[in-house]
Amino acid sequence: MLSILIPTYHYNAYPLAQALEKQALEANIIFELICVDDGSFSHLNIENQKINNLTNCKFIEAKKNVGRTASRLFLAKQAQYNWLLFIDADVLPKYHDFLSKYLEKIQYNFQAVFGGFAYQETSYYKNKSLRYTFGKQREEVDANIRNQTPYKVIISANFLIKKAIYLELIKNNTDNSYGMDYLLGALLKKHQFQILHINNEVYHFGLDENLNFLKKTEHAMQTLNNLYVSKQITSNDISLLKAYRFLEFLFLQHLFGKFMAFFDSKIKKNLTHENPNLFLFDLYRLGYFCRIPK
Template sequence: MLSILIPTYNYNVVSLVEKLHNQALELSIALEIICLDDASAFFTNENQQINQFQNCSFLVLQKNIGRSAIRNLLAQKATYENLLFLDADTIPVHKDFLSTYILQINNDEKIVYGGILYESKQPSKNKLLRWVYGTKREALTTSDRNKNPYISFLTLNFLIKKSIFSKVNFNESIPNLRHEDTLFSYQLIQQKIEVIHIENAVYHLGLEDNETYLRKSEEAVIGLKNLVDSNLIPFDYVKLSHYFLLIKKYGFQHIIAFGFKAFKSLFLRQLFSKKPSLFLFDLYRLGYYCTLKSK
């Protein structure tokens, strides 16, 4: 009935699998949990414990294949038609997490996104930027997500049929630079597949430190630019690329790029402070976009 698919990389997923396994035992349904490790250097020994749980498996790839390819491979390995994708650094918020998803299983051509939350306790200063962004921009209510149902969809917690996944699987040809969920959601639009938003969240636990998150954010800007330049998504699908194209149209790209480089240290000082501004974070990413070589 249900295959739970968890791509892992340098993360201990035993607690997540154990929690899911305990919920599954109460449901008495046909279910499997597959964890596929993308050639990690850490936690592979600890995660072997997963193989001791009934109908659970932990496998390690010999070569790193990236976020898109590993999700496609997980779907291929799945036994059942209904696929529940979860990121390794998540944990269900509610005890009825699996049963809530089970109620959504029917013959409709749709995917179901349960949402994301962050723990209310503020983390240390060196992880604050990621937490502030997550709580303000990602941890949205169902009503807020439904205002933009596709762009608010994230791939860390969603239910999809294998037959639908075969139509809109993850594009393995794009660089491993993030925004694979952006392209995935746009493919859903093209295939006219509805995104159903429900309140069935997971906590996102894997907060990166400020420097790491900023580096990944810069990689994401490069990834977004690649999607737009390759005509895989329209420029106005994401606000950041839309604003960049307006700046480029009116000839301000080089001026903003110069300003970004001149004031980068000031940006970093504020973003790494106790009160990081998301407005300045948006300006930072837009400025960084302007420094990239135009197509």
């Protein structure tokens, strides 16, 4: 028995809901599908209302924007089954047996299963080159590699988790901030929950334009800083925090942040070009992180 939960905001989730309903019916799965729009009041919700016509599916149009994490908590509380499959609205399953691949793992002693991300070459556009390149090189990772450091590559846009565990982890962590996947990974590791990564990817289509992705990246660094300062997260599995701790050990973090600020405009020019360099992207993120007050 499976609750499929789709948070959305100003996006047409109907094609995804259709694809998942088709798979569930063909596999004869006991399921429900709930999609919630987080108070966008979008004209696209005319399409999303069609989800109500699908088998065991419903669409809820929230009247207030509460943020990504709180919206997911709402979905989890609405769910009637013990296993939750969270999947973002801007994706489509790569495999025709996507749901079955997840359900095969329920019999084993795992509390969460992560399917992964994939990107089609047709999703590349020059004005979205940074998000595409980052996704292709950093998120499209084989499960064998992800399982070597299981709490590091945590992508909450496509994962299965026990309802009781998710509610316990998230109930006090509904901050409306970009970058909360850092916290999910840290909480799973803190409690030593057994997680598994499998090759059950979804194709990611809703790519941000370059400048917007840079702004979201800065917000993610602020979120990471808040989690780090409040000791909700450590540097164990996050490469950027390891680099920061090294600079801090040498008392060079402030100098590095100021030094990198001189090159921000040149780095941004590269990152918004058609072939962005992810090493420069890492330096940009680290420099920005060093300049955030601790």
